[in-house]
Amino acid sequence: MFELLTHHQFWTAVAGYWIFSAAIGSMPEPASNNGAGYLWIYRFLHTLAGNVTTAFGSRIPGLKALALVWVIPLLMAAPACAAHYTIHPGSLNKTDSAGYDALLVAQAMIDEARTHTETAPLPGGAKDALNTLIQSYNVARDSWLTYRGAVATHTPADIYVGRLTQNLSDLSNAIHAFKEAQ
Numbered sequence: 001m002f003e004l005l006t007h008h009q010f011w012t013a014v015a016g017y018w019i020f021s022a023a024i025g026s027m028p029e030p031a032s033n034n035g036a037g038y039l040w041i042y043r044f045l046h047t048l049a050g051n052v053t054t055a056f057g058s059r060i061p062g063l064k065a066l067a068l069v070w071v072i073p074l075l076m077a078a079p080a081c082a083a084h085y086t087i088h089p090g091s092l093n094k095t096d097s098a099g100y101d102a103l104l105v106a107q108a109m110i111d112e113a114r115t116h117t118e119t120a121p122l123p124g125g126a127k128d129a130l131n132t133l134i135q136s137y138n139v140a141r142d143s144w145l146t147y148r149g150a151v152a153t154h155t156p157a158d159i160y161v162g163r164l165t166q167n168l169s170d171l172s173n174a175i176h177a178f179k180e181a182q
Helices: 002-007 009-025 036-048 052-059 063-077 094-119 124-152 158-181
Strands: none
Touching (some): 094 124, 124 158
16 A cells, blocks of 8 residues: 555645545634634634635735645646656566666766777866776666675675665766766
């Protein structure tokens, strides 16, 4: 059940909001003899639920059209089922596949930089950043291969996961530094 919810985060949020909005919508409207506290809670919860027209009624002219203009871009910008990750064929698990992805990105950047240096030299700081990137790539690749070997031989891979994570983080930092130096 939890995996279903994590893979469909958008629709889980929509369903949760719908339930919350329905619960708020079932609140009785404040009468003239209700206290100021209930009126405040009623307006606050309706505003929180997005029921601005219910909370303020006709006090704000053109509110329905304005609410529609606000809601449409929000709905269009929301990613649906963005949590899906396709594991590469031949990968041992998600960690292995994600490590492979990071190494592919770094290798492509290194290859592109090497091709570029054949036609024009890199700017001053970019050469040092490229050397750091290459060194980080080699370390991350070695730890990735070690991790794969541990998983493939059913050796406890906990030690290797931490090392791989740290090396991939360092590789990511080196990629960002190289991009900034270019």
